[in-house]
Amino acid sequence: MAALSVLAIAVASGKAGYVFLSGGKLQDWGITVQAVRSGNELVGFVQGLINELRPDVVVTEDCTVSTCRKGDKAKALIRSLAKLASHNGVLDVDVPRPRTYQSKYEEAEALVTTYPEVAGHLPVRKRRIFDFEPRSMVLFEAIALAQEVINGPPKRVAAAMG
Template structure:
């Protein structure tokens, strides 16, 4: 079976995070605040990741019905999805499913299966008036990648001859 490499990019208010998995194993991850300011900055950042990591699949969030993302964040996500469609990768948009009571419980579960990210878990649960920890965007990206791993994209066509 062919090894599948996935680059998942998540965008939240004022930040973006990515995870890169190869054959289900976490290989690289990161957070950017600077590149999440404008669409062109984020597109440049994402194109650099695609050029360096050479993934088979680029995953973004499907901001359709039920999404809680703001208008600017939706535009940023759309710009990354459009960029992916112009590259030689399979671009996939998946809905952000709520499988846990909170993002924090989801992050703890994801850190259990990917202990490399355990150090990025928030020290304490956020109170309603606190800002969300910057590292939570990593777990959003990982949740998007896991969604593709659980429901893989169709196999790639192979050239004839």
């Protein structure tokens, strides 16, 4: 399944991150703060990514599972991205957010070993309880979502195909 081109989008409070993998290689990535002000802005931003990158699959977080920790606004934004993918004839796969590490920071460090191109986005230090989460953490969330589809069971993509 590594031959698929995958656009994964993660939405967090006041930010969104995306990664584009083709043939298992990280081709493009980014973080936006301005596009998450409204659903229309985020949909427009992602529509531009779909037009430019032409992915086979768009991956978003499954917000229907009990383990989803997103707020109502983030969930609404994620649902709008799923609709956008289906309107573009792109396969939309929603996956539960993988939680295989003790913390997001350990996950980010592990992902950097696989994708060293994003090492510059790794937070310098772990967040203290009263600090805001670093903006770049949403990028690692998007990578984790993409890996769930690329490395996960093929039945997930097959189920999305109907």
